Amino acid sequence: xxxxxxxxxxxxxxxxxxxxxxxxxxxxxxxxxxxxxxxxxxxxxxxxxxxxxxxxxxxxxxxxxxxxxxxxxxxxxxxxxxxxxxxxxxxxxxxxxxxxxxxxxxxxxxxxxxxxxxxxxxxxxxxxxxxxxxxxxxxxxxxxxxxxxxxxxxxxxxxxxxxxxxxxxxxxxxxxxxxxxxxxxxxxxxxxxxxxxxxxxxxxxxxxxxxxxxxxxxxxx
Amino acid sequence: xxxxxxxxxxxxxxxxxxxxxxxxxxxxxxxxxxxxxxxxxxxxxxxxxxxxxxxxxxxxxxxxxxxxxxxxxxxxxxxxxxxxxxxxxxxxxxxxxxxxxxxxxxxxxxxxxxxxxxxxxxxxxxxxxxxxxxxxxxxxxxxxxxxxxxxxxxxxxxxxxxxxxxxxxxxxxxxxxxxxxxxxxxxxxxxxxxxxxxxxxxxxxxxxxxxxxxxxxxxxxxxxxxxxxx
Numbered sequence: 001x002x003x004x005x006x007x008x009x010x011x012x013x014x015x016x017x018x019x020x021x022x023x024x025x026x027x028x029x030x031x032x033x034x035x036x037x038x039x040x041x042x043x044x045x046x047x048x049x050x051x052x053x054x055x056x057x058x059x060x061x062x063x064x065x066x067x068x069x070x071x072x073x074x075x076x077x078x079x080x081x082x083x084x085x086x087x088x089x090x091x092x093x094x095x096x097x098x099x100x101x102x103x104x105x106x107x108x109x110x111x112x113x114x115x116x117x118x119x120x121x122x123x124x125x126x127x128x129x130x131x132x133x134x135x136x137x138x139x140x141x142x143x144x145x146x147x148x149x150x151x152x153x154x155x156x157x158x159x160x161x162x163x164x165x166x167x168x169x170x171x172x173x174x175x176x177x178x179x180x181x182x183x184x185x186x187x188x189x190x191x192x193x194x195x196x197x198x199x200x201x202x203x204x205x206x207x208x209x210x211x212x213x214x215x216x217x218x219x220x221x
Numbered sequence: 222x223x224x225x226x227x228x229x230x231x232x233x234x235x236x237x238x239x240x241x242x243x244x245x246x247x248x249x250x251x252x253x254x255x256x257x258x259x260x261x262x263x264x265x266x267x268x269x270x271x272x273x274x275x276x277x278x279x280x281x282x283x284x285x286x287x288x289x290x291x292x293x294x295x296x297x298x299x300x301x302x303x304x305x306x307x308x309x310x311x312x313x314x315x316x317x318x319x320x321x322x323x324x325x326x327x328x329x330x331x332x333x334x335x336x337x338x339x340x341x342x343x344x345x346x347x348x349x350x351x352x353x354x355x356x357x358x359x360x361x362x363x364x365x366x367x368x369x370x371x372x373x374x375x376x377x378x379x380x381x382x383x384x385x386x387x388x389x390x391x392x393x394x395x396x397x398x399x400x401x402x403x404x405x406x407x408x409x410x411x412x413x414x415x416x417x418x419x420x421x422x423x424x425x426x427x428x429x430x431x432x433x434x435x436x437x438x439x440x441x442x443x444x445x446x447x448x449x450x451x
Contacts, residue, residue, distance in 0.1 A: 169340035
């Protein structure tokens with residue numbers, strides 16, 4: 001537990017000093033939302049239907065970049081080797097990276113999601129609590145998979161394409177459920193999307209557990 | 222003939238026998254037309270695809286636990302054959318869909334499930350192809366194979382959130398009528414056995430090829446290293 005906090009503290013300190021990941025991914029997220037909104041050019045009546053898909057497309061692509069950045073940082077001057085050699089439980093490293101990724105992605109979303117509502121002229125304000133729940137559940141599942149596979153790809157020459165290639169198919173069920181849940185939040189209310197929320201929760205549980213169990217096996221060598 | 226050739230001959234013979242029953246013996250389903258007979262390859266390919274994927278994940282788990290190179294070779298081969306079988310399912314389904322639904326593709330739960338599974342194991346094959354050294358990439362590939370199987374329940378449930386029109390033939394509880402004629406059932410279940418045999422045979426051949434390929438690469442690396450010394 002102390003090891004987890006130490007790594008989280010280290011990563012957040014680096015991020016606080018450079019503000020690199022959050023600023024770049026947030027701006028990229030805004031650009032993505034703009035591109036998608038402009039490409040669709042929706043009528044005011046059609047715009048609300050776009051919010052859920054646009055939000056999640058932005059979450060996924062900014063998330064992939066954010067998670068990858070966090071690991072490139074560790075690669076410089078072989079910090080990863082240092083972490084691997086440190087006398088800590090490897091699962092602590094996974095938990096710490098997962099926490100940092102969830103935190104940083106949430107900050108990015110706090111910028112991108114309200115702007116999506118603004119661009120697509122949808123009032124998200126009344127739905128904030130349930131929207132936060134859905135975004136949080138989706139982000140945990142996303143980060144659980146992406147963190148595991150960022151460790152897989154960080155040493156590959158082809159990592160820039162391999163990370164999305166490996167992660168996107170696995171994330172598909174999460175994305176379907178997240179979009180459906182978000183649509184419910186903006187429409188009839190979260191209570192009508194029990195199945196989707198169920199998928200989100202079970203995806204989170206399955207892949208956080210899988211990450212904890214599989215991570216030591218790939219960090220060993 | 223050696224064991225592997227016998228195995229191949231048996232699998233091929235089973236496939237031919239099933240095609241005979243499926244195309245010539247089994248009666249045409251009422252109102253479905255001849256294109257319905259593609260079911261006898263389509264559904265068995267899906268069984269074989271699941272078989273391969275579970276073998277790949279199981280062998281990967283054994284590899285992560287015991288670090289046995291044989292388990293890794295089996296996993297790599299089974300995943301590859303699994304992709305092939307998923308491709309059969311998608312292609313035969315697409316042909317049938319064009320005839321029956323007038324569309325090559327539709328966002329249906331079962332179609333989506335198979336497409337996602339296909340994509341997961343394609344990414345596995347790509348990771349092995351472009352990842353680098355076999356020994357270095359093996360544990361990472363194993364994680365992908367296991368994660369793919371873990372995702373199956375979530376994919377099943379989440380894809381059901383979408384609208385569906387896929388017919389339900391095998392399980393009557395999902396509203397399927399089942400296959401009326403015993404020869405239809407023979408074609409279907411015989412087809413499942415035949416496709417599993419074919420898949421098992423391909424995996425055995427592929428595993429042997431993988432072993433030889435790795436030996437060649439190891440020899441080549443050793444030769445390169447020796448050259449460097451001189």
